[in-house]
Amino acid sequence: MSINKPFPLKRRQVIRGILATTAFGATTKFGTGCTPASQSQASSNTEDKPIVMGFIYVGPKDDFGYNQAHAEGKQGLAKLTWLKSVEEANVPETTAVEETMRNMIEEEGATVLFPTSFGYFDPHILKIAQEYPEVQFFHCGGLYQEGKHPKNVGSYFGYIDEAQYVAGIVAAHTSKTGKLGFIGAKPIPQVLRNINSFNLGARSVNPKITTQAIFTGDWALPVKEAEAANSMADQDIDVITCHVDSPKVVMETAERRGIFCSGYHANQAQLAPRGYLTGAEWNWVQVYSSYAEMIRAGKTLMNGGIPHLVRGGLKDGFLKMSSYGEAVSAEAKKDADAVKEKFMAGNMTIYRAGLKDNTGKIVVPSKDFTQTAIELEKMNWLAEGVIGRVAS
Amino acid sequence: MPNTYTWRGKLEAVCIPLAAILFSLLLFGVFCAAVGANPIAVYGAIYQAAFGRWQSFQNALIRAAPLMLSSLCTALPARLGLVIIGNEGAIVVGGLGAVAIALALSTNVPPLGSQVAMAVAGIVCGGVWIGIVGALRHYRGVNETISSLLMNYIAIALLNHLVGGPMRDPSSLNKPSSYPIPDVNMLGDLPGTRIHFGLIYGLIACAIAYFLIQRTTFGMAARIAGGNVRAAKLAGLPVGKLTLAICFLAGSCAGLAGMVEVAAVHGRANESLNANYGYSSILVAFIARNNPLAAILVAILLGGILTSGGILQRRLELPDATILVFQGIVFLVVLFSESLYGKLGVFQEKFDGNDRIGLVGSTASDRSGNVAG
Numbered sequence: 001m002s003i004n005k006p007f008p009l010k011r012r013q014v015i016r017g018i019l020a021t022t023a024f025g026a027t028t029k030f031g032t033g034c035t036p037a038s039q040s041q042a043s044s045n046t047e048d049k050p051i052v053m054g055f056i057y058v059g060p061k062d063d064f065g066y067n068q069a070h071a072e073g074k075q076g077l078a079k080l081t082w083l084k085s086v087e088e089a090n091v092p093e094t095t096a097v098e099e100t101m102r103n104m105i106e107e108e109g110a111t112v113l114f115p116t117s118f119g120y121f122d123p124h125i126l127k128i129a130q131e132y133p134e135v136q137f138f139h140c141g142g143l144y145q146e147g148k149h150p151k152n153v154g155s156y157f158g159y160i161d162e163a164q165y166v167a168g169i170v171a172a173h174t175s176k177t178g179k180l181g182f183i184g185a186k187p188i189p190q191v192l193r194n195i196n197s198f199n200l201g202a203r204s205v206n207p208k209i210t211t212q213a214i215f216t217g218d219w220a221l222p223v224k225e226a227e228a229a230n231s232m233a234d235q236d237i238d239v240i241t242c243h244v245d246s247p248k249v250v251m252e253t254a255e256r257r258g259i260f261c262s263g264y265h266a267n268q269a270q271l272a273p274r275g276y277l278t279g280a281e282w283n284w285v286q287v288y289s290s291y292a293e294m295i296r297a298g299k300t301l302m303n304g305g306i307p308h309l310v311r312g313g314l315k316d317g318f319l320k321m322s323s324y325g326e327a328v329s330a331e332a333k334k335d336a337d338a339v340k341e342k343f344m345a346g347n348m349t350i351y352r353a354g355l356k357d358n359t360g361k362i363v364v365p366s367k368d369f370t371q372t373a374i375e376l377e378k379m380n381w382l383a384e385g386v387i388g389r390v391a392s
Numbered sequence: 393m394p395n396t397y398t399w400r401g402k403l404e405a406v407c408i409p410l411a412a413i414l415f416s417l418l419l420f421g422v423f424c425a426a427v428g429a430n431p432i433a434v435y436g437a438i439y440q441a442a443f444g445r446w447q448s449f450q451n452a453l454i455r456a457a458p459l460m461l462s463s464l465c466t467a468l469p470a471r472l473g474l475v476i477i478g479n480e481g482a483i484v485v486g487g488l489g490a491v492a493i494a495l496a497l498s499t500n501v502p503p504l505g506s507q508v509a510m511a512v513a514g515i516v517c518g519g520v521w522i523g524i525v526g527a528l529r530h531y532r533g534v535n536e537t538i539s540s541l542l543m544n545y546i547a548i549a550l551l552n553h554l555v556g557g558p559m560r561d562p563s564s565l566n567k568p569s570s571y572p573i574p575d576v577n578m579l580g581d582l583p584g585t586r587i588h589f590g591l592i593y594g595l596i597a598c599a600i601a602y603f604l605i606q607r608t609t610f611g612m613a614a615r616i617a618g619g620n621v622r623a624a625k626l627a628g629l630p631v632g633k634l635t636l637a638i639c640f641l642a643g644s645c646a647g648l649a650g651m652v653e654v655a656a657v658h659g660r661a662n663e664s665l666n667a668n669y670g671y672s673s674i675l676v677a678f679i680a681r682n683n684p685l686a687a688i689l690v691a692i693l694l695g696g697i698l699t700s701g702g703i704l705q706r707r708l709e710l711p712d713a714t715i716l717v718f719q720g721i722v723f724l725v726v727l728f729s730e731s732l733y734g735k736l737g738v739f740q741e742k743f744d745g746n747d748r749i750g751l752v753g754s755t756a757s758d759r760s761g762n763v764a765g
Binding site: 095099119189190377391 | 441447448451454455549552556557565566567568653657658659662663664667668698699701702703705706712713716
């Protein structure tokens, strides 16, 4: 050790010091580490156990879009005192969501889970559902198949294209150029159906209107969404709507370019106070409350009390329209409200027999497709009047 | 006492990253206090969620598995003086390769054969992907950091194109995916746990990488080239071959991570392959100072930190980005702490005229990242 003289401590002393510090750190961490656990045990041991529901979102809760719509649905449950809900946002579609589901079940005592992202279903929800057969999993997107998937899995979704159809009517009344724009994430059935319904709604007012469709390629690509919105504004398109996870950028860009926009997923009126016309919004609080009431009444997926597939449109309260913006004319409001009434009454069909796609091929043959038609869930075409191509 | 002259250097390599992590915990505590949470409760929650129980520790290990493998994609070339951040791309390409071969073989071969073929395909695809970066660097002088970063975007675009087009399973309506790998060919879990075999792959790959770099002439040559390319060339070392070989190995580790993702987790290729493991693993390599064995520990630590993101949201109602803030703080503090190597007197070997070995010891702890242990 002679070479280390200028340094006053011996090697052994240094090691001892490090060990002591580690031991101290470990013990203090033990103390704090146990506190939250004991608290949760205390609360779960109380007399009347609340029903615990877990909500999982793939993105942030304040994205002005898909995830915000679900988070608002969850917030709406706060007034039910017999129910406790926990949530986690920004959970990717990997083993992370399996871990989150497990934690919610084992640590928070959740018996009902709402993993809201489409991509959570296969394999993650299916895997965890098999592990916890007493827990109910409700997945947003509607993929449940009788006999193939576990009994404790259900799915729910809304026919939001009805709201897009109404928004299309408002857009057609407002547009001066007769050109509308739709920014979609991917050419998948859900997105195509919204594009087609928006376009059909617009063409029900003015058959000469066209809808330019642009696909960005992914659910959250703010830069591409802004580029698409800008290029649409450059092409004289004067009403834009979209189907991406967060419509924020599209709405802001449209507002900056001085054109109109129509919202999606949630209410984006505050992002575009001048140009926001209306919007197709989810009303998940309605769906989640009704699930909660059914579960409270002792109904489950397993005992057949709750149907495995739950669908609904405007009539069932699954959707709502954003309140009309300043730019919407009285005539547009009248037309849109009339169609909305027809949807509420249940006698409105969007996809009528004889409908052609934009290559001229008849895609709805002899019979009308009602909203429940399975063909609509497999849509792979763009209707007449839409400019664009289904290719990824 | 043969080794006394290096222990201060080793201590420095352990203490500085540890201190950096402790300091970032402190900064994170300040952040939590600012958001309105009790920092002590936050630390407690992180500890409990990540390492408190075997159940939760398994979560940390599951998250650590892909991080370990793909961190080697940055750590190995770093010994050669290359900063490669194409981990994400190599994961994606490796996963695609593995799925392609699994679908081609289908159930015509026994499960083990299919798994080996998937692993080889993942290794080769990932290896070639980063090998391209190495080749561009060596033959065309293209900056490897930028090219590897840009290659990530190409890989992701390729993935989206293939699963949305040629490889698409028509029944995957709203989430375009490839056809699924037959269930029998999937990698299982380690007996008695829910940790998949990827963890074992990670441990083995890190051990091999350590041995290769520290205990073989090949690794020695790579480190020399990393220290000074011209000196290495003068000494007659094949720098070009070394670059290509190291880049291939680096990419193959990340490619294997991609194979594990599809073969143990997703069962098919789709956009979930691109889950940002690549970027987290760069952080792992940095904190581990490019030492493959340290990468194991750091990956578990980071896996644990990421795991605790959930409990912070559920129990403490902190925003979901909290854990990313923490990760960012750790990243920055570790980067800054790099500048401390060789500056702290405590860790410097003292030269005593009688003992020339002491001098050699002090140069060994220089800033080029050559951590002996």
